Amino acid sequence: MEALIVSVRAAEWRAQPYMNQSRKDPRNRWLGALALILALILWYWYAVFIVQNSFLLPSPYDVLLAFISLVKKGILLTDITTSFVHFGIGLGMALLIGIPIGIAMGWSRKFDAFLDPVVELLRPIPPLAWIPFAIIWFGFTSLSAGFVIFIGAVFPILINTYSGFRSVPRIYVEAGKMLGCTRSADLIRFIAFPSALPSVAAGIRIATGVGWMCLVAAELFGVSNSGLGMNLWHYYDLHQMDVVVVYMILLGLIGLAIDMIFRYWIDRHFLKWRTGEVA
Amino acid sequence: MGDLVINNLCQTFPRDDGTTLSAIDGLDLTVRDKEFVCVLGPSGCGKTTLLRMIAGLDAATSGEILLENERIAGPDPRIGIVFQEYSLFPWRTVIDNVAFGPEMKGMGKEERYRIADKYLDLVGLQQFAKSYPSELSGGMKQRVAVARALALDPVVLLMDEPFGALDAQTRNMLQHELLGIWEKTKKTILFITHSVDEAVFLADRIVVLTPRPGRVCESIGIDMARPRDRTSVEFAKFRRHVLDLINQPKCTLQ
Numbered sequence: 298m299e300a301l302i303v304s305v306r307a308a309e310w311r312a313q314p315y316m317n318q319s320r321k322d323p324r325n326r327w328l329g330a331l332a333l334i335l336a337l338i339l340w341y342w343y344a345v346f347i348v349q350n351s352f353l354l355p356s357p358y359d360v361l362l363a364f365i366s367l368v369k370k371g372i373l374l375t376d377i378t379t380s381f382v383h384f385g386i387g388l389g390m391a392l393l394i395g396i397p398i399g400i401a402m403g404w405s406r407k408f409d410a411f412l413d414p415v416v417e418l419l420r421p422i423p424p425l426a427w428i429p430f431a432i433i434w435f436g437f438t439s440l441s442a443g444f445v446i447f448i449g450a451v452f453p454i455l456i457n458t459y460s461g462f463r464s465v466p467r468i469y470v471e472a473g474k475m476l477g478c479t480r481s482a483d484l485i486r487f488i489a490f491p492s493a494l495p496s497v498a499a500g501i502r503i504a505t506g507v508g509w510m511c512l513v514a515a516e517l518f519g520v521s522n523s524g525l526g527m528n529l530w531h532y533y534d535l536h537q538m539d540v541v542v543v544y545m546i547l548l549g550l551i552g553l554a555i556d557m558i559f560r561y562w563i564d565r566h567f568l569k570w571r572t573g574e575v576a
Numbered sequence: 577m578g579d580l581v582i583n584n585l586c587q588t589f590p591r592d593d594g595t596t597l598s599a600i601d602g603l604d605l606t607v608r609d610k611e612f613v614c615v616l617g618p619s620g621c622g623k624t625t626l627l628r629m630i631a632g633l634d635a636a637t638s639g640e641i642l643l644e645n646e647r648i649a650g651p652d653p654r655i656g657i658v659f660q661e662y663s664l665f666p667w668r669t670v671i672d673n674v675a676f677g678p679e680m681k682g683m684g685k686e687e688r689y690r691i692a693d694k695y696l697d698l699v700g701l702q703q704f705a706k707s708y709p710s711e712l713s714g715g716m717k718q719r720v721a722v723a724r725a726l727a728l729d730p731v732v733l734l735m736d737e738p739f740g741a742l743d744a745q746t747r748n749m750l751q752h753e754l755l756g757i758w759e760k761t762k763k764t765i766l767f768i769t770h771s772v773d774e775a776v777f778l779a780d781r782i783v784v785l786t787p788r789p790g791r792v793c794e795s796i797g798i799d800m801a802r803p804r805d806r807t808s809v810e811f812a813k814f815r816r817h818v819l820d821l822i823n824q825p826k827c828t829l830q
Contacts, residue, residue, distance in 0.1 A: 471633055472663040474651040476728065477680035487680075491667040570667045570708040 355539035360546070363539040372523065376544075377551065379524040380512055382439055387446025387515075388508050394447075395454030395504075396497065402455075403462025403493070404485060416455065424449035424511050428518060442515040442524075449511035450504035457500025461493030495571055498563045505559060509552040525551070580607040580630070580732055580764060585639035587625055599625045601789035603639070607732075612758055612765045614779035616772065616822065622790030623768045624660075627736050630766065631657050643732060653681075656725030656763075660737040662717045664709040670720050671696065671705040677728035695723035698757060715746040722754070726761060735767045739774070748806075751777055755802060772822070776814045777804055784822050793827035 337357055344356035351359050367373050402409045402416075427448050435441035465488065473488040490497075516526030529544040587600040599622040607613045617623050628634040630641055632650040641648040643655065664673050671692050672679075678688035696702045699719040709717055718738050725733060739747045751774060758765055769775050775782045776798055784794040798814055805811060821827060 468659060468661050468663045469665060472657075472659065472665070473676075474633065475631060475655070475657045476677040476724070477651075477653055478676075479651060483680070487676075488665070491665070494667070570710060 352536065352538055355542050359539040360542045363537070364543045367540065367543060372528070373547070375523045376525050376528050377547075379439075379521050380516070380526065380551075383442040383515060383520075383524065384446055384508060384512055386439060386443025387511070388450050388505060390443065390447040391450035391454050391504055391508070392501070395451045395500075396458050399455045399458025399497075399500075400462060400485060400490070403459040404481070404489065409459075416452075420452050420456075422448075424507075425514050428514070431515075432518060437518070437520045439520060442512075442520045445515035446508045446511045450508035453503040453507060454497070454500045457503070458493065458497045461496025461500075462489055464496070465489045465492045494567055498568065501563075502556065502559060505555055506552065509548070509555065513548065579609055579642075579644070580605075580766065581642040582606070582630070583640050583642070585626070585629065585641065586637045587622070587629060587634070588637050598789035600629075600636075601791055603785075603791045605783060605792055607764055607766055610762050610764055612755075612767065612778060612780045614767045614769055614775035614782045615785060616769060616775045616782050616818070617785035617790065618787055618822075619770060621785045621787045623770075623785060624736055626785075626790065627657075627734050627766070627768055630732075631655055631734055653677075653728055654731040655734060656728060656730035656732070657734040658718065658721045658725050658736070658738040660740050662709070662714070662721070662741075664717055664720055664724070666709050668708075669705065670701065670707050670709065670712070673709070673720055674724045674727050676724060681728070691727055692723075695727050696720075698726070698760065699723045699753070713746075714742050715750055718742070718750060719753070722757065726757075726763070730763065732764045732766065735765065737768055737770070740769075747774070752803070754778065772815055772818050773806065776800075776811060776818060777806060782818060784818070784827055786827055794821050796821065 341357050344351070344354045344359075348354040355363070398412065398416075402412055424445055427445055431441040431444045435444055469488050469492055470484060473484055478484055478487050512524075513526035513529060516524040517530050519527070521527055525544055525548050529541055529548070532538075532540040532544070582603060582605040585600055585603040586598070588596040588598045591597050603626065615623055615626065625634065629636050630648065632648050632652050632655070635649075643652070648655070664670075665676065668676065671689060674692035674695055675688040678691050683691070693702065693705070696705055699722055701716060701719055701723070704712065704716065704720075709720070712720065721738070722733075739750050742750065755778065767775075767778060779798050782796045782798060783792055784796070785791065786793045796818060800810055800814060
């Protein structure tokens with residue numbers, strides 16, 4: 298469960314958990330591998346001997362064959378690229394808009410009071426409820442898929458940036474002021490942003506997860522001829538459930554890879570100072 | 577020249593019930609150039625409030641604070657401060673913390689690292705230049721904080737119970753080191769503490785504040801040669817003298 302724990306704020310003092318979450322015993326890794334193999338066997342046994350219907354539940358072997366045929370067709374790479382374009386547009390826009398607004402609301406009480414009602418009213422609207430307007434505004438283009446992903450990703454980024462800025466310890470701001478960092482822009486750049494970065498990073502991480510989840514729905518309404526989500530629906534329409542499972546597994550694995558790469562990259566380059574804080 | 581002059585300083589805070597709370601009321605104090613003054617007083621007597629006003633972090637309700645005959649109105653590069661809490665930027669390495677002030681002044685990388693190196697050497701932590709604050713002990717953090725405050729070469733160094741969170745041994749060691757640094761750099765130091773022992777060990781002069789509202793109750797010169805021996809008879813005499821003073825009615829009653 299390690300990967301699910303997103304620590305939001307570094308406290309000066311933290312109670313040590315009885316179960317230390319940050320260190321996994323490598324000797325216990327085989328347990329995880331064992332569970333995967335058991336799950337695969339269980340799936341195979343259930344599909345082949347109980348369900349006995351590869352439409353209702355394709356077996357792992359059916360899925361493997363479907364995967365091989367897809368690789369031979371050579372469409373997977375196009376699907377992944379297209380989906381990355383949609384995802385990139387959505388996440389990029391969410392970063393460009395969510396971070397500055399989060400900073401402004403976190404730094405200025407006036408701005409917070411001004412924008413808070415709007416944000417709080419828009420935030421609970423599910424991203425998928427925006428699909429009709431995505432189509433009306435952007436047509437059947439990558440932009441409209443990107444827009445749905447943007448809606449899903451922008452709020453976690455905005456809220457976490459905001460709360461990161463709100464919890465910048467006063468002592469750092471005052472220490473900065475005493476050392477000649479007095480302009481607001483400099484205080485944000487040199488003090489508040491680095492201090493809030495763990496929270497901002499946690500927000501981006503949540504946003505990549507939510508955005509990736511929105512992808513399948515965003516591609517559902519036919520904005521492109523390829524894409525992981527689009528082809529998942531396409532093969533569902535063709536009743537090729539084994540191929541649908543291939544796309545499900547791909548979506549899961551790529552989502553996991555994005556999360557791992559992001560965590561590795563951010564920890565290595567920006568959060569070296571916070572040893573063991575981002576789980 | 578580097579005198580710090582405080583005239584009739586007052587600070588009141590509004591309370592929830594509409595009345596006001598007077599934290600400091602008519603405080604006068606002059607700290608001479610290169611003098612080491614300890615401000616002594618019980619918790620809640622407005623010591624930290626006083627320091628924050630001198631630092632320019634809080635505005636006084638009335639009265640004035642002058643440094644080199646110029647009024648303090650906001651954070652001033654001529655004043656350095658070491659806080660009681662650990663205030664190092666955890667996202668910066670030790671050397672980048674010390675180089676922060678020079679960086680804000682617009683100095684290039686080479687020049688500010690040269691300065692930071694010099695002050696890290698002064699506090700004896702050059703080998704930790706590349707470490708992050710989370711890797712340092714409490715005493716080391718406060719040493720770096722001193723180096724960081726000195727890197728801008730301020731006239732006055734304000735210290736707000738900087739060793740309060742440290743164990744007794746580390747505390748004594750840092751007091752000793754601070755005197756060495758003071759002798760080398762010849763800064764004016766205004767040091768806040770509630771420890772009589774610490775004040776007698778460090779100060780040229782001890783200023784005792786009254787409890788709320790704070791004002792100067794007594795000012796005692798500690799005319800004792802350094803290095804001072806905490807166990808000597810002379811030290812004990814000064815201690816008793818200061819303890820007697822802070823316990824006399826005019827320094828304890830409001």
